[in-house]
Amino acid sequence: MTNYRSQQRFYRILVVVALALLVIMIAAALCVGRYFLPLTAVWQSLVHVAQPINPANNTIVWQLRLPRILGACLIGASLSLSGGAYQSIFQNPLVSPDLLGVTTGAAVGAASAIIWHQNTWLVMICAFVTGLLTVLITVSVPRFIHSHSNLTLVLAGVVVGGFMTAILGLLKYIADPESQLQDIVYWQLGSLEKLNYHTLAMMLPIFVVAGGLLLALRFRLNVLSLSDMEAQTTGINVKWERLLVILCATLLTAAAVAISGTIGWIGLIMPHIAKLLTKQNNQRALPLMAILGAMFLLLVDTLARTISAGEIPIGILTGLIGTPFFIGILAKQRGHLT
Amino acid sequence: MTTLKTQQLFYNFPGNKTGLQAVDLQIQSSQILAILGRNGIGKSTLLRLLLGLLTPKSGQVLVDGQAVTNLSPKQRATYLALVPQMGSVQTLPYNVLDYLLLGCAANMGLFSQPRPADRQRALALLTELGCQALCDLNCQQLSGGQLQLVTIAKALMQQPKILLLDEPTAALDYKNQRQIIQLLQRLAKQGLGIILTTHDPNQAILLDDQVALIDGSGRLTSGQMIEMITTDKLQQIYETALQVDYLPSCQRLVCTMSA
Numbered sequence: 193m194t195n196y197r198s199q200q201r202f203y204r205i206l207v208v209v210a211l212a213l214l215v216i217m218i219a220a221a222l223c224v225g226r227y228f229l230p231l232t233a234v235w236q237s238l239v240h241v242a243q244p245i246n247p248a249n250n251t252i253v254w255q256l257r258l259p260r261i262l263g264a265c266l267i268g269a270s271l272s273l274s275g276g277a278y279q280s281i282f283q284n285p286l287v288s289p290d291l292l293g294v295t296t297g298a299a300v301g302a303a304s305a306i307i308w309h310q311n312t313w314l315v316m317i318c319a320f321v322t323g324l325l326t327v328l329i330t331v332s333v334p335r336f337i338h339s340h341s342n343l344t345l346v347l348a349g350v351v352v353g354g355f356m357t358a359i360l361g362l363l364k365y366i367a368d369p370e371s372q373l374q375d376i377v378y379w380q381l382g383s384l385e386k387l388n389y390h391t392l393a394m395m396l397p398i399f400v401v402a403g404g405l406l407l408a409l410r411f412r413l414n415v416l417s418l419s420d421m422e423a424q425t426t427g428i429n430v431k432w433e434r435l436l437v438i439l440c441a442t443l444l445t446a447a448a449v450a451i452s453g454t455i456g457w458i459g460l461i462m463p464h465i466a467k468l469l470t471k472q473n474n475q476r477a478l479p480l481m482a483i484l485g486a487m488f489l490l491l492v493d494t495l496a497r498t499i500s501a502g503e504i505p506i507g508i509l510t511g512l513i514g515t516p517f518f519i520g521i522l523a524k525q526r527g528h529l530t
Numbered sequence: 531m532t533t534l535k536t537q538q539l540f541y542n543f544p545g546n547k548t549g550l551q552a553v554d555l556q557i558q559s560s561q562i563l564a565i566l567g568r569n570g571i572g573k574s575t576l577l578r579l580l581l582g583l584l585t586p587k588s589g590q591v592l593v594d595g596q597a598v599t600n601l602s603p604k605q606r607a608t609y610l611a612l613v614p615q616m617g618s619v620q621t622l623p624y625n626v627l628d629y630l631l632l633g634c635a636a637n638m639g640l641f642s643q644p645r646p647a648d649r650q651r652a653l654a655l656l657t658e659l660g661c662q663a664l665c666d667l668n669c670q671q672l673s674g675g676q677l678q679l680v681t682i683a684k685a686l687m688q689q690p691k692i693l694l695l696d697e698p699t700a701a702l703d704y705k706n707q708r709q710i711i712q713l714l715q716r717l718a719k720q721g722l723g724i725i726l727t728t729h730d731p732n733q734a735i736l737l738d739d740q741v742a743l744i745d746g747s748g749r750l751t752s753g754q755m756i757e758m759i760t761t762d763k764l765q766q767i768y769e770t771a772l773q774v775d776y777l778p779s780c781q782r783l784v785c786t787m788s789a
Contacts, residue, residue, distance in 0.1 A: 195666035196627055196649075408641035415635045417622065422614055425581055427607025427636025427688065471668070472623035475643060 203476045206469060210483040214265070217487055221261050221494045222253055226501075229253070255388075263387040264493040265486035266399050267448045268458055272485020273406050273478065274441035274448075275459025276466065280413040280474055281437050282331070284342045285521060288460035289445040291346060293353030295456065297326025298449035300356050303363040303376045312394055312450070320446035326352055327442055381505035382453035384493050391451045398447040402440040406478065409437060413474040455489070455506050457514025462488055464521060532594055532609060532691035532723060533558045534580065539589035541572070541579055550576060551748045553589070557740065559691060562714060562724040563752070564734035567744035568768055573727035574615065576744070577694050580725065581610055593692075607636035611690035613681050615697045619669050626672070626680055627652055627665045633687025648687075655683050659713065675706030682713070692723035699733055711736050731759055731774070731785040743767050759783055 222234045229237075229249060236245050237253040244250040275288040289295050301322030305315040333348035334340050360380065367373045378386070406413075412433055415423055423430045448455070466481035467474075489506075492513075496504045535556035543549040550572050557563045567573050578584045580591055582598035591598040593609045601609070611633075619629060630652040631644040638644070656662045661679050664672065672680060678698060685693055698714075699707040714737065718724050728734065734741045734755055741759060742752035745767055752758070761774045764785060771788040 196625070199625075411631075411638070411643045412635070412640065414624070414628070415632050418632060419614070421578070421583060422612065424583060424603055425607060425610065425612040426632060427604045429603050433640070471625060473625075473628050475628075 199471070203470055203480075207480055207483065210480060210487070214483055214487050214490070217490050217494075218261055218265070221264075221490055222257050224494060224498050225252070225257060226498075227252060259389050259392055260384050260387050260493065260497075261490060263384050263392055263452065264490040266392070266396070267384070267452050267455065268462075268485040268487070268489025269482040270399055270403055270444040270448045270485070271455060271458040271489070272462035272466075272481045273403055274444040276463035276474070276478060276481045277406050277413060277437050277441040278459070279463055280417045281434055281441075282345055283417055284345055285464065286342055286346045286460075287349065288457070288463075289441070290454065290456040290459060291353075292330050292349040293326045293356055294323045294330075294442060294445050295449055295454040296353045296356040296360065298323035298446045299379050299454050300326075300359050300363065301446075302379050302450055302453075303360055303367070306372050306375050306379075307363060307367050312391060316395070316398075316447060316450040319450040320443060322356075323446040323449065324439070324442045326356055327438060379449070379453040380507075382455040382507035382510075383496075383503070383505050384452050385497075385503060387451060395447045395451055398443055402443040402447070403482065405440045406437065406444070407482070409433070409440075410475045410478040413437065413478070417474070453507070455510055457510040457517070458485055458488055460521075461514055461517050464517075531559050534591070534593050534610070534692050534723065534725075536580070536591050537589050539579060539591065540587040541575060541584065542587050543572070543575070549748050550579070550586075550744070550750070553750045555742055555750060555752050557692065557723050557725055559721050559723045560718050562718050562726070562737050562739035563742060564737055564740070564755075565725065565727045565742045565744065565750075566729070566731060566734055566764075566767065567727075568746070569729060571744050571746070572748055573729075573744060574696050576750075577612070577696055577725070577727060580694060581612055582606055604636055607688050607690070609691050611685035611688040611693050613678075613685045613693065613695040613698060615700065619672075619677055619681050619684075622669050625666060625668050626656070629669050629680060630655065630684050630687050633684040636688050652683075652687060655686055659683055674701050675703070675709065678702060678706070678710060679713075682710075686717075690722070692725065693717065695724070695726040697728060698726055699728065699730070707733070708736075731764055735759055735783045735785065756783075759785065 219231065223229050223231055229252060233246065233249050234253055237250045271289060278287050278289065278292060279285055298319040301318035302315045305318040330349045330352045334344040364373060364376050367376055412428065415426055415428055416430065416434060416437065418426065420430055462485040463481050466477040466484050470476040470480060492506055492509045496506050496509055533556065536553050539553035540551055541549045553576065565573050565576060575584065579586055582591065582601065585599060593601065598606060622629060627649065631648055634644055634648045653662065653665060656665050659679055661676065664676060664680065669680065699710050702710065711733065714724050738755050740752060741755045742750050743758055743763060744750050746769065759774055764772055764774060772785060773788050774783055774785045777784040
């Protein structure tokens with residue numbers, strides 16, 4: 193018990209440190225960019241909103257950097273949370289929104305909506321519906337072929353994701369190259385360039401509600417990671433609670449995809465690090481997961497917009513970091529794959 | 531006083547293979563019922579039927595007069611708790627105390643987290659079972675006997691009226707078998723009803739209470755241990771030559787395979 197108490201204390205300190213680091217990173221991200229602003233200038237802009245001392249600085253801080261930084265935090269936290277939720281629900285450490293095909297599925301919905309009618313809400317709804325449909329198809333493949341190993345689910349995700357990529361290709365083929373194609377390609381690569389307060393405000397309720405629900409359900413996620421039979425006899429409604437978690441996780445992914453395109457790997461890497469730090473307990477890992485996800489995407493996005501004159505799509509950077517990490521997890525998991 | 535009983539329970543295995551037929555059994559608080567039968571005869575299936583996890587072809591399972599399939603999972607969990615044969619505990623990376631807390635789920639709201647009081651209760655339970663030293667260990671570090679104790683403790687966290695155990699002693703050495711058997715007897719004395727499956731008649735002899743035998747056609751007969759554990763009946767159940775004798779040096783019946 194004494195050990196347990198010290199663990200609890202360690203965990204609390206961890207969350208506080210992570211939050212403090214996130215605040216420092218936000219401050220740093222407000223400073224850096226194509227035009228460097230010293231911290232004092234950023235602070236002046238943040239404090240003097242009504243009567244700006246330097247209007248140009250205010251525009252940079254309030255209109256260009258802040259929405260993007262807030263968006264990076266929200267999207268990073270959402271993707272990380274939904275990845276962690278999927279991993280628990282499917283009792284499979286190898287899944288994430290992108291590996292289950294959800295992000296590609298959501299991108300198909302977004303692309304269809306772009307071709308059909310340009311409207312952010314419609315893009316969001318279509319992204320959600322196709323994202324959910326994709327996860328349901330992916331999950332039913334192992335059931336259909338009566339093979340429940342971790343590897344089957346991952347392979348099903350790859351196959352269904354491939355199918356969705358094909359549909360996305362078809363949509364790109366029929367899209368108007370003058371206007372629609374560009375938008376679709378933007379979605380596929382993933383970028384926070386087009387984020388603004390308007391799109392953020394639209395998605396904020398979804399992030400808050402679905403993310404809040406997942407955080408509130410974090411103990412249930414522990415119970416759901418028992419075998420179905422055990423979870424059921426523990427007194428929870430496995431079917432409904434699992435569905436609720438899948439809906440929240442998919443909603444988070446779809447909302448993220450609808451405003452930032454497909455950003456891979458965060459949903460795989462961050463939950464792993466959070467679980468490593470909290471001894472795998474979702475109850476403690478989930479809040480940390482959200483903070484780490486926010487930190488990671490903020491870091492990657494800040495790199496994407498600062499390391500070169502042009503902007504590097506985020507998907508490229510997360511892919512470069514994510515692939516070796518995934519191989520590392522595979523190596524650790526090799527005994528449990530079949 | 532809680533009563534769990536079945537009325538003319540029929541169940542067919544997938545592929546319409548005949549499973550359990552006309553099963554009538556009854557158990558109440560403070561009783562221990564050991565269900566004996568060959569491997570693959572439907573002992574675990576019967577437990578699942580009792581828990582309402584499977585729907586019988588006909589007949590029903592009644593807990594205090596209510597059909598178990600009509601109860602919500604939450605209500606069911608306040609009556610019945612399961613200790614599965616291969617619990618997921620081995621694959622779970624939680625520490626023992628966190629694992630035990632999973633048993634509180636039935637008494638908690640959808641969005642609530644375990645409270646310090648729940649942790650105290652888990653700790654008290656571990657102390658009662660004599661394994662308070664395990665509370666900080668990771669489940670993956672435990673031995674087979676410790677795993678079984680911890681899984682039972684998690685089921686007890688549900689505060690059930692009847693505990694169902696699937697082959698609780700199957701993988702254990704003698705000392706651990708005795709420990710589990712004595713624990714079950716102590717729990718029964720405290721008022722818990724206990725149903726367990728086993729393929730070893732000696733376990734039923736040691737528990738010395740109710741025994742149910744499932745024969746090759748899926749029919750179940752039950753009664754007191756002394757009536758049920760006989761050479762004839764067991765030979766019929768296991769379809770092999772075996773012998774039940776009173777062994778004075780052990781001061782109990784012993785079932786052994788004949789040469």
